[in-house]
Amino acid sequence: MSEIFPELRIPSPRCRTCQRVPEDSGYLWVAAENHMTPDEYVIQMDATYVSRTHTYLCDEDYLEAEVPQDHWAIKALRSLDAHEGGE
Numbered sequence: 001m002s003e004i005f006p007e008l009r010i011p012s013p014r015c016r017t018c019q020r021v022p023e024d025s026g027y028l029w030v031a032a033e034n035h036m037t038p039d040e041y042v043i044q045m046d047a048t049y050v051s052r053t054h055t056y057l058c059d060e061d062y063l064e065a066e067v068p069q070d071h072w073a074i075k076a077l078r079s080l081d082a083h084e085g086g087e
């Protein structure tokens, strides 16, 4: 009765570059060490996570992104907005 939306849960965050979810981009071990799921770890612990777009940068893409992070994040947000039609 109290479970109005039993299936309601936060979808996995996606890497802004490769679109992988944390589980597929090497967060399993570090998340397990912190007693979290990969999703929880990225949302709570990863500095690249952006709550507004629910995206993050996986380690691979973080290391490859040599442009300043702020500039890069803004670019990524703009392309996301264009993709999702605003909001």
Ligand SMILES: [Zn+2]
Pocket (backbone or CB within 6 Å): 015, 016, 017, 018, 019, 020, 025, 057, 058, 059, 060, 061
């Ligand atoms: Zn990535």
